Amino acid sequence: MTDAILEAHGLTKRFGGLIATDDVTLSIQERACHALIGPNGAGKTTLLSQLSGELRPSAGRILFEGRDVTMAGLGGRARLGILRSFQITSVCDDFSVFDNVVVACQIKNGHGFRFWEAPRHVPALADAARNVLERTGLGDLTHVEAGVLSHGQRRQLELAIALAMQPRVLLLDEPMAGMGPAEAERMTELLAGLRADYTVVLVEHDMDAVFRLADTVSVLVGGRLVASGRPEEIKANDAVRDAYLGHEEEGVA
Amino acid sequence: MDSLLRLEAVQASYGQSRILFDISLTIGTGEMVGLLGRNGMGKTTTVRAITGQLATTGGDIVFKGRSVRNLPSHLLGRMGMGLVPEGRRIFPNLTVRENLVAAAANRSGRSEPWTLDRVLALFPRLSERLGNWGSQLSGGEQQMLAVGRALMINPDLLILDEATEGLAPIVRDVIWNALRQLKSEGLAILVIDRNLRQMMDVGDRHHIIEKGRTVWSGSSAAFSSEPTLKGRFLSV
Amino acid sequence: MALPLFIEQILNGLQSGVMLFLIASGLTLVLGIMNFVNLAHGSFYMIGAFAAVSFQLWTGSFFVAAMAACISAALAGLVVEFVCARRLYARSHLDQVLVTFGLIYVFNESMRMIFGPQPLASPIPPFLNGSLTLLPGLQYPLFRLTVIGVGLVVAAVMSYIVMRTRLGMLIRAGASDRGMIAVLGVNIRLLYSLLFALGAALAALAGLMAGPLYSVNVGMGENILIMTLVVIVVGGIGSLKGAFYAAIIIGLIDTLGRLFLPSAIATIAIYIFMAAVLFVRPRGLFASSAPPQVEARASDxxxxxxxxxxxxxxxxxxxxxxxxxxxxxxxxxxxxxxxxxxxxxxxxxxxxxxxxxxxxxxxxxxxxxxxxxxxxxxxxxxxxxxxxxxxxxxxxxxxxxxxxxxxxxxxxxxxxxxxxxxxxxxxxxxxxxxxxxxxxxxxxxxxxxxxxxxxxxxxxxxxxxxxxxxxxxxxxxxxxxxxxxxxxxxxxxxxxxxxxxxxxxxxxxxxxxxxxxxxxxxxxxxxxxxxxxxxxxxxxxxxxxxxxxxxxxxxxxxxxxxxxxxxxxxxxxxxxxxxxxxxxxxxxxxxxxxxxxxxxxxxxxxxxxxxxxxxxxxxxxxxxxxxxxxxxxxxxxxx
The missing domain is CATH 1.10.3470 (ABC transporter involved in vitamin B12 uptake, BtuC)
Structure with missing residues (x-):
């Protein structure tokens, strides 16, 4: 395939006797949004964790721009530009929103063994941070302490931190989880705005969002990749529907 | 109606984010009630609120005629709530037998209490694994063990959060058959599961939760007669 | 070196090892299960020693004194759990460290007020006086042998309780998933209090046996506490087995080190050993394989x-x-x-x-x-x-x-x-x-x-x-x-x-x-x-x-x-x-x-x-x- 920026070949992950990821092969196209869907426990987060380097696969390879990065850890892949956001929001609560993003900008900008100047007063870093904050809709909250943000705002901040790292590939784990409808809508808007500039791998339960954002949808069931294709194909695919819904003709409860 | 468990406009939040806005539901003695809704709509949170694992901020929870809102979970367990939690939460450093007997009790003085033998009769598969550590079980075995463990405290209400999630079809049937049997023996059951056919087949009534609110309540028959429900609240 | 001397030293090491285990066992369970750091655990050891001496003077019976010592320490443990520890389970380790540090002040000073600043002498009970000929040329004090015996018996009983009884199952279950065990109707708080008291009683047991061997003085708890912490860190927090083996190893290293190593190195041998263990296995030798349920809480x-x-x-x-x-x-x-x-x-x-x-x-x-x-x-x-x-x-x-x-x-x-x-x-x-x-x-x-x-x-x-x-x-x-x-x-x-x-x-x-x-x-x-x-x-x-x-x-x-x-x-x-x-x-x-x-x-x-x-x-x-x-x-x- 052409333009694949991130590829997984025969990825398998076992936890004891449990096979969480079962021989998954997929390729992520550059500057496109690739959604991973499937029922709870299908291994979406586990797969994402292997792509991000948090979990080491039991078998299989992961290629980034054609280079084998299977053995690189979370930090190593972050330095290459593969960034993940977490299901459980993790931002620095005592920092202001601005500082949260400035730190990320600063990390992107080089090592942190500089002991004098406050990064928030370095014009280049401050501008970059303000830019990202505008883009993620947090422009009005710059000086608010992150700890007092609402849930949805925290998710936005989480996204902002990832964007500040100027990622080549952005792995998003349920960015809409726990959001109210209005917040989810705003997040969908935000992500839609990023689609042209970033490569995004998205794990999400909100199907409205998935089908609106994704260029490619892959369906996981019981750790196996059962289908991968354009959203319309996936919607129309009976096998996918059956597998995803359980068995026979059943709804998702 | 004499309900075993009743939730009235329950509200709850995790830190800053409010999850439950208005949850109302009832379960009668010997009834099986399903809790339906898409992922992330508050089903598990509801269960956590019922079992005292999450403090509620409003509304009331009445169990066996007594308000039990924000009671510590061990008292609720003693009063007769048995939980099969999401993710099963088997004790990995205890053997299968130990998982079953560790907290076993018959506080209501039932004449035919649940015993190790009865649980093994319900799930024969477990008898081969009695000496294994909890961490060595497959997902299906873990789920059987979690159900057995809850039964061993002789509950009056069995709550299953994701009864068959992530299990092979054969194992799902094993669990559902067990639930069918438990119901026929008169045990009240509150169940969350994605297997709608079984839910409608075995369950008496259902509540649909959407964004932290109970949006629909009714019998299996009523659910089936409203085909739009599925599309509106449950489908992908 | 002569073989008898060597064996004698091994026995001495074993004796100090089992005493360390007695103190460490309670502390490691409290730490592993309740995630509570109790620096005042050494105080129970001190209380045990002081109580044993005074009850022995009063009643003249070593057994009564021993019982009374364990019971007083258990009661002290209950009070500590009820008044302080209970409020701190959910707080940061730093808070726990400080409060229990404050408790040490209280315990030490009250002992000093009651018994005065002079060390007390604790006699060996007459029936345990004397020594036994183990080998030709190897005489070993009966009292020390008794200490080893008591320690091993306690270790066996503890291991039986934890591995074989309902109580032990609940303790282990609580260590891996506190919330779940509560959902099953177990009053985990009561279990905690019980464990706390048991740990205190075991420390007191060590203290009362230490009386005749070393001196009974204010501050004896702190010296032993540090050794105990080394034992727990080496053994792996929450692991009884780890505490046992680590205690024996540390006891032996300490004792034999004094014999074979230059004195400057001998005094720090156990710390060098601990550093080596931590370097290779940052969570101790026998850290439980289950992931820690509560990550260390920072002081933020x-x-x-x-x-x-x-x-x-x-x-x-x-x-x-x-x-x-x-x-x-x-x-x-x-x-x-x-x-x-x-x-x-x-x-x-x-x-x-x-x-x-x-x-x-x-x-x-x-x-x-x-x-x-x-x-x-x-x-x-x-x-x-x-x-x-x-x-x-x-x-x-x-x-x-x-x-x-x-x-x-x-x-x-x-x-x-x-x-x-x-x-x-x-x-x-x-x-x-x-x-x-x-x-x-x-x-x-x-x-x-x-x-x-x-x-x-x-x-x-x-x-x-x-x-x-x-x-x-x-x-x-x-x-x-x-x-x-x-x-x-x-x-x-x-x-x-x-x-x-x-x-x-x-x-x-x-x-x-x-x-x-x-x-x-x-x-x-x-x-x-x-x-x-x-x-x-x-x-x-x-x-x-x-x-x-x-x-x-x-x-x-x-x-x-x-x-x-x-x-x-x-x-x-x-x-x-x-x-x-x-x-x-x-x-x-x-x-x-x-x-x-x-x-x-x-x-x-x-x-x-x-x-x-x-x-x-x-x-x-x-x-x-x-x-x-x-x-x-x-x-x-x-x-």
Whole structure:
């Protein structure tokens, strides 16, 4: 395939006797949004964790721009530009929103063994941070302490931190989880705005969002990749529907 | 109606984010009630609120005629709530037998209490694994063990959060058959599961939760007669 | 060596090992299951010993005394659990450490009030007197054999309870998933109280058996506690099996080490062993394979972030800090005016301690690294000055491998060397300790500091236990440090300089990363930062500041002693930091002033000042969580 920026070949992950990821092969196209869907426990987060380097696969390879990065850890892949956001929001609560993003900008900008100047007063870093904050809709909250943000705002901040790292590939784990409808809508808007500039791998339960954002949808069931294709194909695919819904003709409860 | 468990406009939040806005539901003695809704709509949170694992901020929870809102979970367990939690939460450093007997009790003085033998009769598969550590079980075995463990405290209400999630079809049937049997023996059951056919087949009534609110309540028959429900609240 | 002697020593090692196990078993269960650090566990050991002696004198029966000792300790345990521990299960380890530290004050001082400061003699019960011939030429005291026997029996019973009984199942289940066991209708709180009491009783059992072997005195609990902590860290927190094997290994190393190793190394052999274990297995030898259910809680709940305060608050803060510094600068004048030299002495001490607290605040407040061994770096700096002075006074060159130093009193030479030694010590200790986190970090820093303490206490040319006198203050060109006000002004300037540099540091790129690590290390690592290096450098910088404090301390007291390295010193620095408010920088000054004034006032008032100070400390931790500086500033920023 052409333009694949991130590829997984025969990825398998076992936890004891449990096979969480079962021989998954997929390729992520550059500057496109690739959604991973499937029922709870299908291994979406586990797969994402292997792509991000948090979990080491039991078998299989992961290629980034054609280079084998299977053995690189979370930090190593972050330095290459593969960034993940977490299901459980993790931002620095005592920092202001601005500082949260400035730190990320600063990390992107080089090592942190500089002991004098406050990064928030370095014009280049401050501008970059303000830019990202505008883009993620947090422009009005710059000086608010992150700890007092609402849930949805925290998710936005989480996204902002990832964007500040100027990622080549952005792995998003349920960015809409726990959001109210209005917040989810705003997040969908935000992500839609990023689609042209970033490569995004998205794990999400909100199907409205998935089908609106994704260029490619892959369906996981019981750790196996059962289908991968354009959203319309996936919607129309009976096998996918059956597998995803359980068995026979059943709804998702 | 004499309900075993009743939730009235329950509200709850995790830190800053409010999850439950208005949850109302009832379960009668010997009834099986399903809790339906898409992922992330508050089903598990509801269960956590019922079992005292999450403090509620409003509304009331009445169990066996007594308000039990924000009671510590061990008292609720003693009063007769048995939980099969999401993710099963088997004790990995205890053997299968130990998982079953560790907290076993018959506080209501039932004449035919649940015993190790009865649980093994319900799930024969477990008898081969009695000496294994909890961490060595497959997902299906873990789920059987979690159900057995809850039964061993002789509950009056069995709550299953994701009864068959992530299990092979054969194992799902094993669990559902067990639930069918438990119901026929008169045990009240509150169940969350994605297997709608079984839910409608075995369950008496259902509540649909959407964004932290109970949006629909009714019998299996009523659910089936409203085909739009599925599309509106449950489908992908 | 003769075989009988060797066997005898093995038995001695075994005997001290099983006693360690008796104490460690309770502590490790409490730690592993309730995630509660109880530094006062050693007090139960002491209570056991004292109770046994007095009941034996009263009733004349060893058995009655033994029973009474265990029961009194169990009751003390219940009271502690009920009054303090229960409120602290959900709090940070730092809070737990401080409250139980306060409890030690209370227990020690009350024992001293009841039994007086003299050690008590505890007779060996007549029926256990005498010795047994184990082999030809090998006589072994019956009492020690009994101790080994009792210890092994208790170990077997404990292991039976934990592995075979319902209670044990619940204990193990509680260790892996507290919430789930409660859902099943088990009153986990009751189980906790029971465990707590059992742990206390076992410690008392060790204490009552220790009575006849060693002496019964106030403070016996602390010495054994440190050894116990080493055992637990080596064995793996929460693992009974680990505690048993580690206790035996540590007992043997300690005993045999004294026989085979040069004395300086023998006293620290177990710490070297612990360092090696932590380096290879940061979670101990037998750490449970189950993932820890509660990650170590950092101390961030009390952190006040100065620079996120609103502008008006910030200028108020600046005014406040400025006024305080001016007030401190006026102390020598005031002291001269009042003709009260003691005032200057006291505040010189305050300024020096403020530096120590500042160095701790840097790691604990901003890096989230609660070091319980910070006195080690202060002491290193102080000893370096003293040792360099000793060598020049005695005309003996100081040999450091290939380097030969003549020794010096010259501040321009001695001080940088002293600060560099403190930094090097921080690098060494930090490199190992930072491989661990949370509780293991707290305990390993404590143990390493204790290692230095013992090293300094062994008889050596530098005075050993008595400490080392310094003949004169360091010399500086143009400045006469022999003049106390001059030394004070120098110390105060250094404090101001360090405060300013730290303030720049924590706001710099480096500081931002370090602070981000405190709040969410996983996140920072996920962004590709090698956090270990940052934390290590922070630790070294902190060590340097502590070194400066040490240099000043040596110059002000003209005496260094192992007490400067002791864990009691580390503890008081930590308390000062909490008093002032962690993560506030300037809080260090407030904390030092408050603590030292309080200590001074209370000790003027009563000889048993610790009995007042302990409860004050406990109350402070339980009630005022943000420190005095936090109170001065009021609530931090908000939206």
């Amino acid at each position: 709940d009390r952190v006040t972030i100065l620079w996120s305060l609103s502008k008006s608050r910030r200028s108020m803060t600046a005014w406040f800090v400025g006024l305080c510094m001016v007030a401190l600068a006026l102390v020598p004048t005031l002291s001269a005016w009042l003709d009260d030299p003691f005032l200057l002495r006291l505040f010189l001490r305050v300024v020096i301690f403020a530096l120590m607290v500042l160095s701790l605040d840097l790691v604990a407040g901003f890096g989230g690294l609660v070091s319980f061994g910070h006195a080690a770096f202060v002491g290193t700096g102080a000893y370096a000055v003293a040792i360099l002075g000793w060598h020049v006074d005695h005309g003996e060159p100081l040999l450091l491998g290939p380097i030969v130093l003549a020794g010096t009193h010259d501040a321009l030479l001695a001080w940088p060397l002293a600060i560099a030694s403190a930094a090097a010590m921080a690098l060494l200790i930090g490199a190992v300790a930072l491989r661990t986190s949370g509780l293991y970090f707290i305990m390993s820093t404590l143990a390493f500091a204790q290692m230095l303490f013992y090293l300094a206490s062994t008889p050596n040319i530098y005075g050993g236990e008595d400490g080392l006198q310094i003949s004169q203050r360091s010399t500086l060109p143009f400045v006469d440090l022999g003049d106390r006000p001059t030394l004070y002004y120098l110390a105060l300037s250094l404090l101001a300089l360090c405060l300013f540099l730290c303030w720049r540091l924590i706001n710099s790129r480096f500081g931002m990363i370090v602070q981000a690590c405190r709040q969410n290390e996983r996140r920072v690592r996920a962004l590709g930062v090698r956090t270990y290096l940052y934390k290590l450098l922070l630790f070294v910088i902190s060590g340097m500041i502590a070194g400066i404090a040490g240099v000043l301390l040596a110059n002000s007291e003209l005496l260094v002693s192992p007490a400067d390295l002791s864990w009691a010193r580390s503890g008081s620095i930590l308390i000062m930091a909490i008093f002032g408010g962690l993560g506030t920088l300037f809080g260090s000054v407030i904390g030092a002033v408050t603590y030292l004034m309080l200590e001074f006032t209370l000790s003027e008032w009563t000889h048993h000042w610790q009995i007042v100070f302990g409860p004050l400390l406990i109350l402070f931790v339980l009630l005022a969580r943000r420190g005095l500086f936090g109170l001065v500033l009021g609530r931090g920023s908000g939206s």
